[in-house]
Amino acid sequence: MAVLWKAMAGGLLLTFSLTLLGWGAEGQGNGRDKKAVSGGATVYLGQDRDIWRPLIHTTVNLSEINSIKSSFQLRTFDPEGAIFYGDTKNGDDWFVLSLKDGIPLMQISKGDILISVAGGTKLNDGKWHTLEVSNHEKFVVLEVDGSNKLVVGMQSKQTVEVLSGQLRLAVGGILIDKEKMIVQFEPQMDGCLREGNWLNLSIPWETEAEELWPCYQHVQPGSYFPGTGFAIFNTSVFPIEADHEVKAELWGDFSKIDGTILSIKAPGQWRTLALAANNNTKEVTLTYGKETMRMKNTINRLVLTFDTDSMHVFEAEDDSEVTMSSDSVVSFPGFLTMWREGRLAIGGLLGEGEDDTGSHFLTGCLEKIQVQGKDLDLDLAHKHMSISSHSCPA
Missing domain, CATH: 2.60.120.200 (Jelly Rolls)
Known part of the structure; x- marks a missing residue:
């Protein structure tokens, strides 16, 4: 033996x-x-x-x-x-x-x-x-x-x-x-x-x-961003569903995070969309093209849905798909075409043109991130090593 x-x-x-x-x-x-x-x-x-x-x-x-x-x-x-x-x-x-x-x-x-x-x-x-x-x-x-x-x-x-x-x-x-x-x-x-x-x-x-x-002595589920980097995915790994729709959901206390939550763009193009939280103004801003939508940072769950020519944005009060405190529909033509060959960044602002060097990095915890109904594993992304993919300090 x-x-x-x-x-x-x-x-x-x-x-x-x-x-x-x-x-x-x-x-x-x-x-x-x-x-x-x-x-x-x-x-x-x-x-x-x-x-x-x-x-x-x-x-x-x-x-x-x-x-x-x-x-x-x-x-x-x-x-x-x-x-x-x-x-x-x-x-x-x-x-x-x-x-x-x-x-x-x-x-x-x-x-x-x-x-x-x-x-x-x-x-x-x-x-x-x-x-x-x-x-x-x-x-x-x-x-x-x-x-x-x-x-x-x-x-x-x-x-x-x-x-x-x-x-x-x-x-x-x-x-x-x-x-x-x-x-x-x-x-x-x-x-x-x-x-x-x-x-x-x-x-x-x-x-x-x-x-x-x-x-950390105590942890909770989520992805923690210390403000030093972000994670990038090719959007092509998230196929467009049969109903020609792209859906992204984010859970967390938006009043306790600061910086860019996500950004999306196609190679060689100006940034298509950016979602950011600002502790100073107590606002969450969604910038798409030349337009900007502003929301209070009391959000705990935000859902973004894109179809052929429009974007739906709503803040859900709980995990229910039908309960929502606000709902906005805006014109967004061409998004699905961009999605097929674009980049999705979590926790940072994608650079201009072909440059994916990020900025405005996120500080704080996202409790859960879903794209196309599936939990996003940041370990599968090209990410900064300072990001904790599965835990946040509690």
Whole structure:
């Protein structure tokens, strides 16, 4: 059992030690352009970096490992992303734990075995969940909150070898080619880890980051914009429905946000539409072409609907499609033609002409964004890394 465990130690022997969220980790330079990080550091997985590159990592001799159990706490509203990775033989044998559709996903490669298994309850509910990974002879067990278990059995016909050498551990990314995995997923996760235990080891970890970003102590669902960037989509990914209509909906307390909420334009053209909130004037303005519509910023849900030659704008009082406090219909010819090849920016004002460099960035939380009736996942956009795609400070 000890031999098998050391062979899979790359991810299975994980013990994550993190302090209370809300405070960044402190590191000290090690003279190699990397900072040493305590195993008890707070880790925000969505920090700015290459999205597949681990946020922190360490290397340990297999001879130093004497534990077969690891545990940590995870909190996220994000349904998808890499949590931790480990390997031996410089990446020939590896283990990856991630979320996919909010559900834990384990992928394991060892010798001639390649395994993928997912199951259990969804963990992207914004609550703290305790995850424990352990090895029991031929079985790898992932336990969630002391009860839900995901069990993987492995048995190879190859001769069992006594491994020596080093084990690499990484958090928030992987160290192999992503094409080697059975199940592909988006790696970046808007989530935090804390209070773990790594193999009962006290070895230092390393990070290329100048400092680790702090996690908010309390969070709520939504997308948070700190006023430093925006997210851009090609509008062609949102097909026009059979009724020849485009619909965008935004939820949030508009009195607590400031800056451009969204803007739309076609390549090479002047900006077609821009929606912005202004804390100073207490207004929300919708600019389309040379026209401007002004509304009070007491909005909690705004719906924009475009058809062949007009735009409907209404403020809904709740989630009902029929309850609305105001409704405006204005002429807007040519919008659907522009939509088929345009750009949609959330949180900023698109530039002039072919220039997509933004300005007037949004500060605040949008609780939910929908386009064509589907929730918008900002992780799928070209976005500034400072934006939290799935959580806002509460």
